[in-house]
Amino acid sequence: MSDGSEPSRLAEKVREGELRLHELEDHTDSETAAAARRQLLEAETDAELETIGDFALDAEQATDANVENMVGAAQIPMGVVGPVQVAGGAADGEYYLPLATTEGALVASVNRGCSVIAGAGGADARVTKSGMTRAPVFRVGGIAEAEAVVSWVGENTERLREAAESTTSHGELLDVDTYVVGDSVFLRFVYDTKDAMGMNMATIATREAAQVVEDETAASLVALSGNLCSDKKPAAINAVEGRGRSVTADVKIPRETVEERLHTTPEAIEEANTRKNLVGSAKAGSLGFNAHAANVVAAAFLATGQDAAQVVEGSNAITTVEARDGVSASDASGGSSDESDGGLYASVSLASLEVGTVGGGTKLPTQSEALDVLGLRGGGDPAGSNADALAEIIAVGALAGELSLLAALASRHLSSAHEDLGR
Template sequence: MSDPADLAAKVESGELRFHELEEHADADTAAAARRLLVEEQSGADLDAVGDYGFPAEVADSAIENMIGAAQIPMGVVGPVSIDGAAVSGDTYLPLATTEGALLASVNRGCSVIDGAGGATARVTKSGMTRAPVFRVADVAEAEALVSWVRDNEQVLKEAAEETTSHGELLDVTPYVVGDNVFLRFRYDTKDAMGMNMATIATRAAADVVEEETTASLVALSGNLCTDKKPAAINAVEGRGRSVTADVLIPRAVVEEKLHTTPEAIAEINTRKNLVGSAKAGSLGFNAHVANVVAAMFLATGQDAAQVVEGSNAITTAEVKEGDLYFSVSLASLEVGTVGGGTKLPTQAEGLDVLGVRGSGDPAGANADALAEAIAVGALGGELSLLAALGSRHLSSAHESLGR
């Protein structure tokens, strides 16, 4: 085994490059050598960063130039009763965050949901997208390409699916802007989040488009997908999983546990989440869905940047025969239970808390269950925050928890 100091010296002398260390030592030694180099250059003490609880090679597919790990506190809320198509029963929800009072708030919401008999959750649409952009000569050629795609979707399906043993091309939707043609490919990626799968499959299909038409591929991603950016198309058409959770809370439970009324929560939701968000030009009409999505993403190994799309949600509240009907609909929740960060030990254990690690039976069931669980967590978070505003307890809750 190489010595970290020797490896660091070889990098400093120019004999080795920073990113080549794993070719000359095991992953943990390479990470230790990099810490030495960074400590020397920056003056930082990286003892805590280097004190991680898994073999560094486990993270090989998740990161480059590894020096250690950033550890984030993880907690749970619940258990909360979920009536989902893919998850059912009393479930703890794992959240990793550095925001004090978040879990206390979500836990309060989940407790109220439980007191009302639990939440219902359903995935209503699924499909990971990739949308390449092609250059054509003019609008006539654009129309010809659109017609060709509609007539040859089976050809594109066969080309795309040759690249994957699990992915399934569901449809291809064309969009024309002048001499640009965007083809939005949508895939069933089963229990994988599927971005890499969709990209590789779309490349194969794009090759067929170039071979069979006059179009030229400009970029494999034309930003109409849309990945990791705020986009109305995701709010309307969905990306990943579109999932909704709801609950009917008796008036007595609202008054006793939330210290407010169904009418107050409904009015706050309308004036804050709907009117306020509309005035702001927001793509999401909710109070803080991003909080729960981010925390559960970190706890279960999801792509944290996709919180951008995951928080694209609408919260509704209305009084029904005196009781409170409350829902949250997340349009584009991109989640998976295999691949990516789900292989990291602590994140895999987060998935174990939910009972959804790995491939589901049938395929896709575990990712559906994860989406339903996140939606219920978001439901609890939305309910608690709106109730705190209704009872005017928001600032006092933060003060009492020392945040």
């Protein structure tokens, strides 16, 4: 690192127009460049950036992979919920889930839900579908040419797979779905990206496959992303077809546990879910039929280094609740039902949860440590199992959040809980 005068000298060069903000790393190390930008901003805005400049991450690593024009780092409080037992296809055991958030009462609420799930013997969770998508749009002369392109794609999927997979040692092309709108042809490529979230992997692979389509048909590529993917935007296609991981978590809770721990009844929670999450969401034209699943998704994403903007797709979730007869503690943990007074079945299904345990923000130090808490840093064995497990644990966390909020609403304790915590 350069001496203390170096940031001031570089800041002055930017101020005088000799250098641009993004050129500083060409003349010094990343940490000094960040310090020079802070000095420039302090002089230009009268802000004090001492705390922003006090960070633990490696500036070189961050500027190489995660951010441009770095000035420092934003700190978000991180809490933890659990432990909660998860019986998943990939996750199996007791887990603590780190959550990074600025919303007071969120961690407390989710932790209450986790405690109730733990008291019921844990939750089941499964990834039911997996596939990262990229959907380029092509221009054709008209519907006749569009039909010809669609036919060619259907007959040559193996050629497209070979081209796409030539760009990656891990990703696999699963399918290519075709859509036609007038003289536009959309090809929605679906990939198994293993333990990576895989957006960059899918984009690079699709670029190679799109070149083959252009070479062999009358189609002309207009945009590598035609928004039928659809990334970081509310989209029914993701709610229906899924993107990333489609994952469901569910639990059966005995009536006595609902009454003692959630201070309400299974019937009251069911009615709150039906009228709020189902009827209310339908009337609003919502793509998400849940109470606040995005709260847990966002906090888990920030804690574990996921792409925070993809919480948009993470809100594509449906919560179901049913008051059932004969749900006892033994039934909740996998046994058979008995003559008890019944209980509660609850599930949350997230259609498009985009997560990874390698690449991107997962390499940053605090995010890597959060993944270590889960035991899921890096690639899994078999490949993809760590990302599957992360999806399942987040789904159980979302389920815990749904249970806690619905119970607070059903018992009319929501506002008092916030008041008690001073939020």
